[in-house]
Amino acid sequence: MSGVALIHDVLDAQLVDRRQRKIGRADSIALALSDNAPPRVAAILVGGPVRAQRIGRWAVLLSHALRAVGRVRHNGVTRIPFGAVRRIAEAIEVDMDGDGLEVKHVEDWLAEHVICRIPGAGDERDGEERK
Amino acid sequence: MKKWAELALGIVTSIGGFLEVGSIATSAQAGAEFGYQLLWVLIVGTLSLAFLMEMTGRLAAVSRRTYVDHLRQCFGVRFFMAPLIVVLIVSFLVLASEVGGVSIALQMATGIGFQWWAVPVALAGWLLLWRGTFGVVEQGTAILGLVALVFAVGAVKLHPHWGEVVRAALPSAPAHDRARYWYLAVSILGASVSPYLFLFYSAGAVEDGWTEEHLLVNRVTAGLGNVFGGGLAIAVVVVAALVFSTRGIRVDRYEQISLLLASPLGRAGVALFLATLCITCFGSTLEITLSIAYLLAQGFGWEWSENLKPAKDARFAMVYTVVIVAAALPIAIGVDPLALTNLSMTLTAASLPLTVVPLLVLMNDREVLMKHVNGWMTNGALVLIALLSLVLFVAALPLQKLGGG
Numbered sequence: 001m002s003g004v005a006l007i008h009d010v011l012d013a014q015l016v017d018r019r020q021r022k023i024g025r026a027d028s029i030a031l032a033l034s035d036n037a038p039p040r041v042a043a044i045l046v047g048g049p050v051r052a053q054r055i056g057r058w059a060v061l062l063s064h065a066l067r068a069v070g071r072v073r074h075n076g077v078t079r080i081p082f083g084a085v086r087r088i089a090e091a092i093e094v095d096m097d098g099d100g101l102e103v104k105h106v107e108d109w110l111a112e113h114v115i116c117r118i119p120g121a122g123d124e125r126d127g128e129e130r131k
Numbered sequence: 132m133k134k135w136a137e138l139a140l141g142i143v144t145s146i147g148g149f150l151e152v153g154s155i156a157t158s159a160q161a162g163a164e165f166g167y168q169l170l171w172v173l174i175v176g177t178l179s180l181a182f183l184m185e186m187t188g189r190l191a192a193v194s195r196r197t198y199v200d201h202l203r204q205c206f207g208v209r210f211f212m213a214p215l216i217v218v219l220i221v222s223f224l225v226l227a228s229e230v231g232g233v234s235i236a237l238q239m240a241t242g243i244g245f246q247w248w249a250v251p252v253a254l255a256g257w258l259l260l261w262r263g264t265f266g267v268v269e270q271g272t273a274i275l276g277l278v279a280l281v282f283a284v285g286a287v288k289l290h291p292h293w294g295e296v297v298r299a300a301l302p303s304a305p306a307h308d309r310a311r312y313w314y315l316a317v318s319i320l321g322a323s324v325s326p327y328l329f330l331f332y333s334a335g336a337v338e339d340g341w342t343e344e345h346l347l348v349n350r351v352t353a354g355l356g357n358v359f360g361g362g363l364a365i366a367v368v369v370v371a372a373l374v375f376s377t378r379g380i381r382v383d384r385y386e387q388i389s390l391l392l393a394s395p396l397g398r399a400g401v402a403l404f405l406a407t408l409c410i411t412c413f414g415s416t417l418e419i420t421l422s423i424a425y426l427l428a429q430g431f432g433w434e435w436s437e438n439l440k441p442a443k444d445a446r447f448a449m450v451y452t453v454v455i456v457a458a459a460l461p462i463a464i465g466v467d468p469l470a471l472t473n474l475s476m477t478l479t480a481a482s483l484p485l486t487v488v489p490l491l492v493l494m495n496d497r498e499v500l501m502k503h504v505n506g507w508m509t510n511g512a513l514v515l516i517a518l519l520s521l522v523l524f525v526a527a528l529p530l531q532k533l534g535g536g
Contacts, residue, residue, distance in 0.1 A: 011204075011207070012203050012204045012207055012208055012211075013204055014196075014200060014204075014432050015432060021434060022432055022433060022434045022435070023432070024431065024432040024433070025203065025204075025208075025431060025432035027208065046432075051208055054207070054208050054209055055208060055209050055212055056209065059212070090194065090195055090196055106446065107433065107434070107445050107446050108445075110445040110446060110449050111442050111445035114445070114449060115441050115442055115445045115448055115449060116442050118261070118441070120261060120262055120441075121261075121440060121441040121442045121448070122440025122441060122442040122443065123440075123442055129439065129440040129442070129443055130264075130438050130439060130440070131262070131263070131264045131438055131439070131440055
């Protein structure tokens with residue numbers, strides 16, 4: 001039996017959505033605990049705050065400071081249900097659409113408000129677009 | 132046929148990419164102050180780079196994943212922050228030095244002060260990154276960078292005593308200015324083995340879609356290409372030794388370095404030197420800017436590719452845009468480019484353990500590399516390079532203080 005080692009094969013791995021677009025890395029893994037059932041792997045967590053917790057106190061403080069300065073209200077963490085995982089290979093493929101995920105918030109905001117206002121940036125809405 | 136074209140292109144890429152602001156400046160200083168005596172350090176640096184590039188290229192070709200990708204997953208995000216932050220700082224300083232190199236070349240060609248050139252140079256670089264593809268950046272700069280071959284012509288025309296050149300391949304201790312000698316040795320190693328070089332190379336292997344079939348191309352590019360590239364740096368040392376050292380000139384300013392080729396090649400020599408400095412530093416400007424964007428994007432799992440339209444990888448495009456403009460600022464406010472170059476080379480040397488030592492683990496991981504893990508020879512070389520990097524880590528900053536003036 002070839003088991004999947006959570007720390008070795010899942011934690012910190014690249015995540016891609018069902019269209020093979022990169023949606024971040026597995027910053028943390030959440031277990032679900034309940035009274036009368038064994039614990040199970042519930043979700044992969046992606047986002048600055050959980051990443052900061054793993055790095056250390058200075059990163060947590062920095063993350064708080066940045067969120068205060070940027071007036072970020074949403075919690076900045078994306079939960080990807082473990083049930084959505086389809087394949088664990090070079091990257092972890094999840095059966096979700098990357099668009100609209102919390103983790104893409106910064107990317108989408110930058111694309112809309114900065115990058116696409118510069119001529120020659122292409123269109124953020126079309127499919128894969130190569131130069 | 133396609134294979135041969137790829138091999139030729141790989142060699143050209145390494146030759147054209149080898150010389151940049153750091154290797155030109157440190158080689159010229161070494162030749163001026165110590166004749167051929169520091170050539171052995173250049174050879175050590177070139178061989179180290181060849182091994183490191185071969186390994187990171189092999190890792191990327193076999194696993195279809197970049198070195199940074201493996202670094203984060205294998206060692207975890209907590210460790211990863213160390214190489215991330217250090218490489219970001221060091222690469223940024225080297226990048227500013229490259230912008231300085233282009234700006235100085237333009238100053239000498241036009242008479243307009245280098246500070247004024249920094250921002251236009253950065254904007255031109257940005258435009259190429261914004262519109263160009265990976266192939267344009269990689270191959271364009273490599274082919275134009277072949278102008279650096281002029282140093283080989285210069286060295287041959289000066290009729291050096293080749294026996295002495297060959298003898299300098301063996302290490303020797305200096306008779307005078309020991310601190311300065313070892314300081315220049317550290318700078319030369321920092322200039323030859325910059326982390327951005329193998330980060331860029333392994334990202335390039337993924338951009339170009341390398342597979343196991345490219346292992347030969349990888350070996351030839353990393354091996355032969357760097358040997359030829361290192362040969363050009365050796366030519367710079369030889370020319371500097373014959374032109375400056377014999378006249379007792381010490382190099383303190385880029386303006387002096389520009390006279391390197393005046394004695395073997397006359398007025399055309401000065402023009403060709405300026406063209407070489409301008410083109411090779413501009414090429415490196417593009418490569419380092421991209422490397423920084425690759426490092427952040429791969430480390431945090433963002434979409435990245437120089438072949439995608441900027442709207443498709445907005446964070447990646449944002450990073451290179453901010454980085455290249457920011458790197459122009461130190462030069463624009465008048466920081467001395469040569470002093471900045473020397474400082475960045477020392478810091479690069481000191482940073483190497485963080486990017487070299489992890490390879491000892493990665494290159495022996497059978498799950499990732501299968502039968503392509505390191506053999507005894509590549510592991511032996513890697514252990515030696517790792518030990519060297521630890522020595523550089525300890526010695527670089529004290530030597531900067533003792534011999535940097």
